[in-house]
Amino acid sequence: MKRAIGIVLIGLLMIFFAAYCGGGGPRRVPLAKPFPPSPVGEQLYGKYCALCHGDDGEGYKADEATALRSQDFLTIVSDSYISENTRRGRPGTPMSAWGLELGGALDAGELAAVVAHTRAWQQEQPIDVSGVKVDGDAEAGAEPYALHCETCHGQQGEGATAMTLNNPVFQETASDGLIRLTVEHGRRETKMPGFGGQLPGGEIDDVVAFVKAFPPSIPPSAASLDAPTGDPILNPGGPPAELTPKDGRFVPADDVKAALDAGQSLVMIDARPFSDYQISHIEGAISMPFYDVEKRADELPRDLWIITYCGCPHAISGQALDALRALGFEKSGILDEGVYVWEDRGYPMVVSE
Numbered sequence: 001m002k003r004a005i006g007i008v009l010i011g012l013l014m015i016f017f018a019a020y021c022g023g024g025g026p027r028r029v030p031l032a033k034p035f036p037p038s039p040v041g042e043q044l045y046g047k048y049c050a051l052c053h054g055d056d057g058e059g060y061k062a063d064e065a066t067a068l069r070s071q072d073f074l075t076i077v078s079d080s081y082i083s084e085n086t087r088r089g090r091p092g093t094p095m096s097a098w099g100l101e102l103g104g105a106l107d108a109g110e111l112a113a114v115v116a117h118t119r120a121w122q123q124e125q126p127i128d129v130s131g132v133k134v135d136g137d138a139e140a141g142a143e144p145y146a147l148h149c150e151t152c153h154g155q156q157g158e159g160a161t162a163m164t165l166n167n168p169v170f171q172e173t174a175s176d177g178l179i180r181l182t183v184e185h186g187r188r189e190t191k192m193p194g195f196g197g198q199l200p201g202g203e204i205d206d207v208v209a210f211v212k213a214f215p216p217s218i219p220p221s222a223a224s225l226d227a228p229t230g231d232p233i234l235n236p237g238g239p240p241a242e243l244t245p246k247d248g249r250f251v252p253a254d255d256v257k258a259a260l261d262a263g264q265s266l267v268m269i270d271a272r273p274f275s276d277y278q279i280s281h282i283e284g285a286i287s288m289p290f291y292d293v294e295k296r297a298d299e300l301p302r303d304l305w306i307i308t309y310c311g312c313p314h315a316i317s318g319q320a321l322d323a324l325r326a327l328g329f330e331k332s333g334i335l336d337e338g339v340y341v342w343e344d345r346g347y348p349m350v351v352s353e
């Protein structure tokens with residue numbers, strides 16, 4: 001009797017094992033123990049990331065900054081995915097390249113600490129998606145994409161109400177498995193729905209193939225512009241601009257442009273990490289990342305209007321403004337619409353080749 005039970009148990013175990021590990025599908029991997037906290041990472045995260053991704057990684061403090069603590073994200077991404085997407089950022093979106101060598105603020109050790117802090121939010125078992133290969137038909141994926149994805153991610157993955165899917169860094173770092181499982185399961189506690197119950201597997205594969213075929217939004221290796229030198233003042237010697245911020249903070253792009261066209265003098269601060277400034281910036285603006293304003297404020301005149309800007313368009317520029325105001329720079333405001341709208345309106349920009 002005992003032997004029979006034993007044989008049945010071994011049989012069941014074998015079936016279970018085969019079902020779990022067979023083929024190239026995703027596999028749950030046991031979580032040995034909780035990921036340890038990283039106090040250094042927590043502090044760096046609080047300084048550089050929380051303003052957009054939220055204090056606890058809940059996301060959406062600014063624009064489409066994702067929910068980094070989402071278990072559906074953490075369980076399927078590798079440390080190197082988080083690290084590379086942080087180091088290189090998502091050029092052309094508010095997600096800057098944070099790697100020090102790229103003009104960001106984090107050296108390799110600090111980057112690892114931030115990744116460890118992010119990882120410490122993970123409570124569920126990791127899923128190994130490295131064996132997942134998607135062999136879909138991109139052309140066939142166009143229709144279901146237009147039907148189910150476009151309103152949020154844009155026609156060509158350029159982003160609409162949700163993040164982009166055509167970014168070169170995403171395209172290079174996201175594996176088939178990451179994209180497949182995200183589409184199938186969605187991301188709980190975010191607006192990304194799971195399509196597993198709605199679309200047949202083959203159709204999901206086609207959509208994934210379609211997503212992977214998006215032309216990249218900007219060239220992956222954007223050339224770097226040199227650090228600016230010389231006068232921080234635009235139209236030096238001109239009459240000082242007089243601006244009226246809405247709600248005491250926000251200056252419309254058209255007002256700034258009109259002041260510049262009238263030859264009036266003011267200062268524009270690009271408050272993003274230098275890595276973004278190197279890709280493109282408003283003509284005549286100086287680079288002063290929000291986390292450097294306090295230590296570099298003596299470079300700024302006190303009698304002229306200072307306009308800070310970013311891409312988000314208010315989170316980073318808002319931090320820079322708060323730093324300026326705390327130092328007594330009263331004539332200061334935020335470029336209300338941000339740099340991307342400035343560029344869309346055809347106002348003067350310096351763009352790297």
Ligand code: HEC
Nearest residue numbers: 048049052064065066082085086090093094095163164312
């Ligand atoms: C100015 C706002 C902002 C700041 C500051 C910021 N991010 Fe982001 N982050 C974003 C946005 C927006 C996206 C989505 C970009 C896109 O559309 O591809 C993003 C995407 C990401 C992704 C990719 C997520 C995914 O689902 O694939 C990671 C990882 C990430 N950020 C980590 C960080 C870390 C770590 C920091 C701090 C060092 C940071 N971010 C700072 C706005 C920000």
Ligand code: HEC
Nearest residue numbers: 059066067148149152162170179182183187190191192207
């Ligand atoms: C209602 C809006 C919405 C719809 C519809 C939607 N998504 Fe998403 N999607 C999101 C949001 C929001 C996120 C980011 C979630 C987070 O991690 O915070 C996301 C994330 C993703 C990601 C992860 C990108 C990355 O960098 O990590 C992929 C891939 C994706 N969506 C593909 C799709 C596809 C394909 C479809 C259609 C089958 C689709 N989405 C439909 C809102 C949507």
